[in-house]
Amino acid sequence: MLTLKTKITIAEIAEKSGVSISTVSRVLNNSPSVAPKKREKIQQIIDKYNYTPSAFARGMVNHTSRNIGVLLPDITNPYFTSLFNEVQSFAMQNSYATLLFNTMFVRNRKGHSQQLPEEEYFKMILEKQVDGVLILGGNIDKEDVSPPFIQALNQLHQRVPVVIVGSKLEGCDCLFLERDLKLGVTSIVHHFIALGHERIGFIGGEPGIRITSARTDAFRHEMAAFGKPVDERHVVPSDYYAPDGYKAMEQLLQEPRDTLPTAVIAMNDMVATGAIRAMKDHELLCPQHIAVASCDQFPYSEYSIPRLTSLDQHNEYLGRMAVLQLISAMNGSEEMLSINHVPKLIVRESCGA
Amino acid sequence: MLTLKTKITIAEIAEKSGVSISTVSRVLNNSPSVAPKKREKIQQIIDKYNYTPSAFARGMVNHTSRNIGVLLPDITNPYFTSLFNEVQSFAMQNSYATLLFNTMFVRNRKGHSQQLPEEEYFKMILEKQVDGVLILGGNIDKEDVSPPFIQALNQLHQRVPVVIVGSKLEGCDCLFLERDLKLGVTSIVHHFIALGHERIGFIGGEPGIRITSARTDAFRHEMAAFGKPVDERHVVPSDYYAPDGYKAMEQLLQEPRDTLPTAVIAMNDMVATGAIRAMKDHELLCPQHIAVASCDQFPYSEYSIPRLTSLDQHNEYLGRMAVLQLISAMNGSEEMLSINHVPKLIVRESCGA
DNA sequence: TTGTAGGCGTTATCAC
């Protein structure tokens, strides 16, 4: 099980350079107090032998791995992909490496996927001696997070700083990075109303997940503010992917055509894509028959047909802030950063503007 | 810089259970020789204190981290996303965690991206004490890999097993997992020819990258086999993303309409999407005016308009094999696995069939 | 400026 190839140690470097171990250690750690000539010579030997200090030994003494653990449900989902991309990049910038845990499923030998409880991942993460953990999504996105799970979260946080990208959880000690879930929806509603739409729908999002209810609530609230009634049959949650948008739209289209919404807000670009595809399959055009705008922009949606009108949620910024928050926590600060961005409406074709 | 929260050690567990350290160690490692009653009691204490053995200390003695390093250029690219997803999942299945390194760029404080030479990543990876490394793409995909880079690769492999998903490199000692780059192209050519196309083009792919030349070569070769001349102006490499497909198609459309290809093979679904969008912007329909098929299927392409005809390259299988190969190498075997799959043509709308 | 020595938390090898 172990690599048989030998590793050179600090002792050998010391010997070959004719100095003590401590001196080598000093040059490794850029300690000022070492004679320039010696330093240079030692550095040469180090380079020559391609020596790398053992992270194990280092970890033993300073209890630090320079690794962070990142938990997310599905790296395949563009929202998480872009977020993680930024996280990894920014973490590396600060010389932290990233251990990724995809909690949604792990595929077993037979190709079947099976789900492990997130608590199991906490254990694994802990064993990896990460310096901090970042939770980008998963159980924490649910409306009802079970008390035992919160307790597990607290237990984890007790051992290592954990930052959660999401809404504050009652009784949870972890650090939270909250983003406004509703803001964007209202701007889409405004946009649609300005375009003269009266009947507007909302599709996508898994029921029981915070972002779903936050956005549908915001939708209803804003519609009410304009005195436009929301037909509850036009609010069709499902999930976050293209097939879900497809299904949701098909369900919407069950209704008589003359009461159909003239505009629909989609949870994200994948949902929008699925919905528009469903329309097409029912000989309906977007935006002519039903206009569509989405709450979360994914890459290359400006190349779809029609080009998608969406909200830029600034995920890069979010990812960077999350790492920043974690680093500050790992440095012992309890200060909570707050995210401060306004989603930007990108008007393209699908909304019909 | 260090977490101040204290960690409980094996010694404390031993003390609290009134046994020696060795005995605790035995129950931790499921050694058979420990009295059932003691084992149970010790396990209780372990659970009670939520004790986790230190990976550092363990690593020190058995020189193993149970971590693997994964190098890829861009996690945002669906090809790598799906590959990595499978890799991570399957690695975890075998109780390996995954350290991801995105080599394309790291964003700095000012949001600018900068590229680090891949050799730098080798160093970082080595410092992390991974048990093996998996290279999914990057420099190794180039047609001319520089000798110094190959040397760096060999140096890395000398310290830790490295598996490369890609074509064998002259003089490189690493293990390779080769997949057929050409096979799929020929089946698309057959398909188009069967549909009666005479003038066929190829778009996308960065010049100087193996997969680009492999596929364009295969394209030319197969066309020749059917006695169909390839107009070199109809072979337009660019890159692998949607904007590149867009540009390539625009370039193609510069030509007089009556000599335009009637069918085009795209490097992958993103390129196809961009190309079709460009057609639309020039009032050309797909597949009526130009049929399109892509060499690499990405998720949800069946929801695009038109639905994309593409090749399923079985990336999940590839990812699993890569991990398998690495595990076997980490266990000391030098045996090379060989990949054995035939890309499957998924006929949908964009090819006009 | 440099070297010596103790300790970090495990596992493995011995005795018992």
Added chain:
DNA sequence: GTGATAACGCCTACAA
């Protein structure tokens, strides 16, 4: 079946 004890490779007082 159980318990000392010597590594493992590095860092950091402390001494010189």
